[in-house]
Amino acid sequence: MHEKSRLTNADVTPRAAYQNRRKFLRNAGLAAAASLAGREFWELASPSSHAIAGTKLNGVSKSPFSTTEKQNSYDDVTHYNNYYEFGIDKTEPAKNAQSLKTYPWTVSIEGEVKRPRQITIDEILKLAPLEERIYRHRCVEAWSIVVPWIGYSFSVLAKLVEPTEQAKYVAFESFYDRRQMPQATHAGIDFPYVEGLRLDEAMNPLTLLCVGMYGETLPNQDGAPVRMVIPWKYGFKSAKSLVRIRFQNEQPPTTWNRLASDEYGFYANVNPTVDHPRWSQAKERRLGEFFKRETLLFNGYSDQVASLYTGMDLKKYY
Numbered sequence: 001m002h003e004k005s006r007l008t009n010a011d012v013t014p015r016a017a018y019q020n021r022r023k024f025l026r027n028a029g030l031a032a033a034a035s036l037a038g039r040e041f042w043e044l045a046s047p048s049s050h051a052i053a054g055t056k057l058n059g060v061s062k063s064p065f066s067t068t069e070k071q072n073s074y075d076d077v078t079h080y081n082n083y084y085e086f087g088i089d090k091t092e093p094a095k096n097a098q099s100l101k102t103y104p105w106t107v108s109i110e111g112e113v114k115r116p117r118q119i120t121i122d123e124i125l126k127l128a129p130l131e132e133r134i135y136r137h138r139c140v141e142a143w144s145i146v147v148p149w150i151g152y153s154f155s156v157l158a159k160l161v162e163p164t165e166q167a168k169y170v171a172f173e174s175f176y177d178r179r180q181m182p183q184a185t186h187a188g189i190d191f192p193y194v195e196g197l198r199l200d201e202a203m204n205p206l207t208l209l210c211v212g213m214y215g216e217t218l219p220n221q222d223g224a225p226v227r228m229v230i231p232w233k234y235g236f237k238s239a240k241s242l243v244r245i246r247f248q249n250e251q252p253p254t255t256w257n258r259l260a261s262d263e264y265g266f267y268a269n270v271n272p273t274v275d276h277p278r279w280s281q282a283k284e285r286r287l288g289e290f291f292k293r294e295t296l297l298f299n300g301y302s303d304q305v306a307s308l309y310t311g312m313d314l315k316k317y318y
């Protein structure tokens, strides 16, 4: 991954100003909406505006999987992002992703399943009770954050479509549209962004189908309207803005592995003893903290996931 840039919020619209503007637009009514740009028109005209970024999610329960560690601020998590389709600088997605049209939205679930289907974001939001999962998130670039994500176990979705005996892996594909993502051509990687998991990894209860954070639907820069969160793996495994989920027999190609297979493996489990060729993975910097902290095997989730890798040489399957 490219060198990380320093965090500066100076040229990003403060959240309060952004929300006030939206409130004003909502109150301005439909007559005015006709003259507005596409996304804002949708916010006003759509009967299901609960699917729009930054909308409060109700009935969210707590989860025993949550950490009690101090959460990062909403501002940290929404202004220090990796979302290369919207630029490679950490501050760019907060600005550029606002143009992403996240409603209506459909995810195609296909491949080795008995019931392939298209599922809308409205259906995804209602498929299971929403849980808050406060997870550690560790980027391969050696920074980390603690985020109160919202969603439910990916296994819920998998059971809905009934994987066949042939399904051994799950491939995830992010949305890609050059017109909505003009910065993507400068990223130096091929889009759409693709990722994958072994089926048993995908079915682990920690693997989260994520629709929100901090009590609200996902901000665009964090992968609205639906993304993966796999907390024991490096952040790049958690694909944003999903449009396709494919169950299959073969191990799927993954974006960073395709680009540099010696640097980014398929498994990408957080492991302080397996260094990235260009930097050590032994320590990490929690955003907002000065001193580095030790990185934990499987990002501290060994109890839940170590058994998935019994008998595997983690230096070989990195």
Ligand SMILES: Nc1nc2c(c(=O)[nH]1)N[C@H]1C(S)=C(S)[C@@H](COP(=O)(O)O)O[C@H]1N2
Binding pocket: 077, 080, 081, 082, 083, 084, 085, 137, 138, 139, 140, 174, 193, 221, 222, 223, 234, 235, 236, 237, 238, 239, 240, 241
């Ligand atoms: N489609 C897509 N998904 C992506 C990325 C990306 O560039 N494009 N970056 C990954 C990386 S490297 C990280 S660390 C996390 C960052 O998620 P966050 O910005 O919500 O913290 O998203 C992951 N998912």
Ligand SMILES: [Mo]
Binding pocket: 082, 138, 139, 140, 141, 234, 235, 236
């Ligand atoms: Mo990352």
